[in-house]
Amino acid sequence: MSWGDAARLCFGTLSVLPVGVPSRVDRAVGGRAMLLAPAAGAVLGGIAAGVVALAQLIRPDADLLAAVLGVLVVAVLSGGLHLDGLADFADALGSRRDRETMLRIMKQSDIGPFGVVAITAVLLLDVAALTACVQSGFGWQATLVATTASRLTLSWSCRTTIPSARPDGLGSLVAATVTPIKAAATTAIVVTAAIALTWLSTPATGVAVGGAAAAVLLAVATSVLISRRARRQLGGTTGDVLGATVEIALAIALLTLALTM
Template sequence: MAVGTLTALPVPPPRKIDSRVARGAMVLAPIAAVPLAALAGVIVYGGHALGLPALAVAGLAIGAVALASRGLHLDGLADTADGLGASYDRDRALEIMRRGDSGPTGVATLVLILIVQCGALSAGDAVTAVIGVLTGRCVLSLCCARGVPSARPEGLGATVAGSVPISLAALVFLLAAAASAAAPGLPWWRGPIAVTAGYAAAAFLLWRCTRRLGGITGDVLGACVEVATAAALLASV
């Protein structure tokens, strides 16, 4: 479920999706995203080795990750921004998010986040790319922690909402911070700060969406991934 949802890799779907499968998918999200992180790291390393412009290399890496994840999270970011910016009426906001098209608020948010991601990555290296991509997927366990409701009775949000015990979500964060402390080429503290920044950005957006929409949707999860990725990239350079 994690690989099939978060990447474009062709894998068979799970035989059934229950709370155990949903919990496992959200906890294993960063492991499922390792191929995406490796892809971004290889592109950045190769681009720098060839002497290509740093911003162009960053754009190629971010674009490759988006392509390899079917643009799922970027679509969620745009839809969430449109919903939050359209109306304080919860039902109308959710209806706008469901439509699938992007309005001015969604497009502007998408462009700004991509500018931040590419600008930050252009000042970093392959390790920066890996930390950013994986942190963005680590926060999914936070977004699906116990106590976080679903905004709708159906959809991806309803399947995974509240499926992860808080202790398990905290463990994912601690493991991510500890692993990033050992990242080569960075001071030991830089990686944990980047992971913490990603979590903080996702937590703020999660709080905002829960307050406005009544819970999470698949779009909100995607938005949290992209916002966390941008914050982690910024904090790691």
């Protein structure tokens, strides 16, 4: 089995980047794709980080503008996929209905009031937190760390203890395909990279380094909690749940960095 197919599935699903179509798509490839999700996050985050750094270079006094551009680039490069999942998941939970009704709500194309509030709240938090990071001199770095950490959640959301809520769809392809050991190993790599980046680009303080590690670990904790809620309410995970987790984890990671840098 080729990692190339997994990479194409990963980037093709999580971004709008032209990566080609995988020659093979099955659950084994899906599991590897979810392990590669942080790499996709690093690429998207790296592009957004470059935009933030460029905006700061051109207009050093426009911190809010740099933050808005960074958040916008991540959303656009992701194709709005995760924001759509967040809206659907929020509408389903907000309905307080039975499992089948919630799953039906998540499949509908319209967005209800809970979805609108969820998207608005997450984007406002993203922009506010990233603005604080830019003001502290950790703007492009925060963009890269948080975007990578948020995609790391996919490895945990697809761990073997969380089944698919439906027999079809993206969730059924990737649900229960990643062992906790592999997810933990991937997490260790991301935490180490976040600490190294922070150590090299900021004054080496324990708070800053600890904040970078905490941002990644809190993103993982977010994934664990949401996937458990999804299993309890929906019977398992779905593509919308995965997308919602990415967006919520991104906001939490940025907030953590804003409070510690």
